[in-house]
Amino acid sequence: MSKSMPVTERDMLVIKLGGSILYNLSPQFFESLAEMAKEYNAVIVHGGGPEITNMLNRLGIETTFINGQRKTTEQVFEVAEMILKGKVNSYLTNRLNQHGLNAVGLCGYDANLLKASLIDEESLGLVGEIEEVKDDFLAGMISAGYLPVIAPLALTEEGTKVNINADLAAASIAKATGAGKLLYVTDVPGILQEGKMIPEATTEEIHQLIESGVISGGMIPKVRSALSVLSPSIKEVMIVGGQQAIFQSGSIQGTTIIDKGAVAAT
Numbered sequence: 386m387s388k389s390m391p392v393t394e395r396d397m398l399v400i401k402l403g404g405s406i407l408y409n410l411s412p413q414f415f416e417s418l419a420e421m422a423k424e425y426n427a428v429i430v431h432g433g434g435p436e437i438t439n440m441l442n443r444l445g446i447e448t449t450f451i452n453g454q455r456k457t458t459e460q461v462f463e464v465a466e467m468i469l470k471g472k473v474n475s476y477l478t479n480r481l482n483q484h485g486l487n488a489v490g491l492c493g494y495d496a497n498l499l500k501a502s503l504i505d506e507e508s509l510g511l512v513g514e515i516e517e518v519k520d521d522f523l524a525g526m527i528s529a530g531y532l533p534v535i536a537p538l539a540l541t542e543e544g545t546k547v548n549i550n551a552d553l554a555a556a557s558i559a560k561a562t563g564a565g566k567l568l569y570v571t572d573v574p575g576i577l578q579e580g581k582m583i584p585e586a587t588t589e590e591i592h593q594l595i596e597s598g599v600i601s602g603g604m605i606p607k608v609r610s611a612l613s614v615l616s617p618s619i620k621e622v623m624i625v626g627g628q629q630a631i632f633q634s635g636s637i638q639g640t641t642i643i644d645k646g647a648v649a650a651t
C-alpha cells in the first residue's frame with residue numbers, strides 16, 4: 386500500500402473540491418489524498434462560489450443565480466477570475482504542496498486546456514459549458530509527476546473568457562480523460578438521510594431522494610452532474626466529505642452513486 390503504483394498502471398481519478406469546504410479541508414483529508422495519489426492518476430478541479438460572493442459583497446456588486454448558475458456580467462467575471470485563479474487556486478496549490486503532492490495551479494486558458502461555448506449569453510452572461518478538454522496536456526503533466534489543479538475558467542472559440550460551474554467542469558474533465566472515478570468533495574460526509582450517510586445509491590434511488598426532498602439545494606446540481614457522467618467507463622461517482630480522511634484502508638469513504646444500467650441518466 387505504501388509503495389506507489391507505476392503511473393501507467395493507475396486509474397484516472399477526477400476530484401472536485403467544493404467552494405463550501407476549500408478553506409476547511411482537514412490535515413487528515415490532505416494526508417489521505419497524498420496516499421490516494423500513489424494509487425491513482427489524479428486531477429483536481431475546484432469551486433470557489435462562497436469566496437466570489439464574499440468579494441462581490443465587499444465591492445457592492447449584486448449577484449443573481451439562475452438555476453444554480455451565477456449570472457456573470459463582465460464585472461462579475463473580473464471578480465470571479467481574480468478570486469478563482471488568484472486566490473483560491475493558489476491557496477489550494479500551496480496547501481497540496483505542503484503535503485508533498487507536487488501540485489501545479491492552472492486555469493482553463495492555460496495551454497488552451499478547456500474550450501467552451503456560451504450557454505445563453507442573454508440570461509447568464511459569461512457562463513460557458515465545456516466543449517473540449519486538452520486531455521493529452523493533462524496526461525503529460527501527470528506522467529511527469531505533477532498534480533494538475535484546475536480553476537474552472539475557459540475560453541470560447543472567439544477567445545471570450547467564461548466562467549464554468551465547477552461540478553459540471555469536473556464532470557466534463559472526467560469524461561474527456563477517461564477517468565474511472567469522479568469524487569465530489571464537499572462539506573458533508575456524503576448524501577445524508579435523517580442525519581445518516583447513505584453508503585450507496587443507484588440512479589433510481591437518487592431520483593426518489595430528489596423527489597421526496599431529502600436531496601435539496603446545492604446537492605441537486607451535484608447529483609445531477611453525477612448522474613450525467615455515469616457511463617460504462619465512469620462507473621462510480623462519489624460524494625465525499627473534506628472534513629475527514631477520505632481514503633482509509635485502501636477504500637474511499639462517502640456515498641457511491643452507481644448506475645444499475647437499467648435506468649437512463651438524466
Ligand SMILES: Nc1ncnc2c1ncn2[C@@H]1O[C@H](COP(=O)(O)OP(=O)(O)OP(=O)(O)O)[C@@H](O)[C@H]1O
Nearest residue numbers: 403404405432434571573576577599600601603604
Ligand atoms: N440529502 C443531502 N445530503 C447532504 N447534503 C445535502 C442534502 N441535501 C442538501 N444538501 C446540501 O448540499 C450542500 C453541498 O452542496 P454545495 O453546493 O453547498 O457545496 P459544494 O458544491 O461543495 O460547494 P460549491 O458549490 O461552493 O463548489 C450541503 O452542505 C447541504 O447543505
Ligand SMILES: [Mg+2]
Nearest residue numbers: 403552603607
Ligand atoms: Mg455546489
